[in-house]
Amino acid sequence: MKMLFRNRILILIFACLVFFFFANAQDSLERKFFKIATVIKPQRLNEVKLTKGLPSNKNSKCLTYKCDENENISYCNDKSDENYVEFQELGQIEKTELIVINKFTYNEEFYIFLNTQNCKSITLEGFPLRIENTNQYLVYNNPSTDKAWKIQILKIENGNISLQDEIIFPDEIHLKKVLCLQQNEIFILDDNNQTWKTVVRK
Structure with a gap:
């Protein structure tokens, strides 16, 4: 009986290890990019409209939002040399509960999208553009020299924002603009005016 129990434990451990290594292998698979000669008609990208944000108050240290009776969320400035960060509300996306907050550090700039109904948020490296x-929505980053070009693909449904995919480009592809997003494929133009495509993960 003890031998049978021990064998079952060993089989379970082995199965867990196989699953772990398989999952990691899947995650580490390199995204493939294909150069194409077909002419792709660009889609129209529209700026997201915002209502006016809160007036800046230099004496106010924090932006605080009440999501429901029991939950608040705050974004607080820190002007110290070690952890410098500053927040500024830009406004609210029309017809949603999403507040947009600009976050500044010494070297970078981010955009926080906060749903004031449930306190869920997402931080982006650029401001989204709506696809037609x-x-x-698409987000371009503005990378420093030691970072790769990438785009984030978002979806806003029922006032909620979610990250659909994040595409990081290899060193040989210098992103110029996104041409088109069609179902599960995205087409981009590089700075040599070459067109590439890759699969969008869902």
């Missing part, structure tokens, strides 16, 4: 009249 869809509920999908």
